[in-house]
Amino acid sequence: MSDDELGDTQRMMLANGWCPDCGAGLLPGPRGGAAQNFYCSERTTCREGFNLTFHSGKLAFAQRIGEVDDERFKLYARDDGQ
Numbered sequence: 001m002s003d004d005e006l007g008d009t010q011r012m013m014l015a016n017g018w019c020p021d022c023g024a025g026l027l028p029g030p031r032g033g034a035a036q037n038f039y040c041s042e043r044t045t046c047r048e049g050f051n052l053t054f055h056s057g058k059l060a061f062a063q064r065i066g067e068v069d070d071e072r073f074k075l076y077a078r079d080d081g082q
Ligand SMILES: [Zn+2]
Pocket: 019, 020, 021, 022, 023, 024, 040, 041, 042, 046, 047, 048
């Protein structure tokens, strides 16, 4: 949605599985090659999504993908326990 740059703190939160906007946990979404989409689990006010690429366990690239709609979120929301 926004063109906000993801700074060091935000990238650190993403690397640890937290949404940098609201602090909620991230839900792993579809993977494509080395990149994977992650959806914020806070669905009332945030709904943000991110595309993350990890190399050797370190976050190499992070990009906002904007608001995630309910249908897309539900496809990956089955494992709520962890
Ligand atoms: Zn969030």
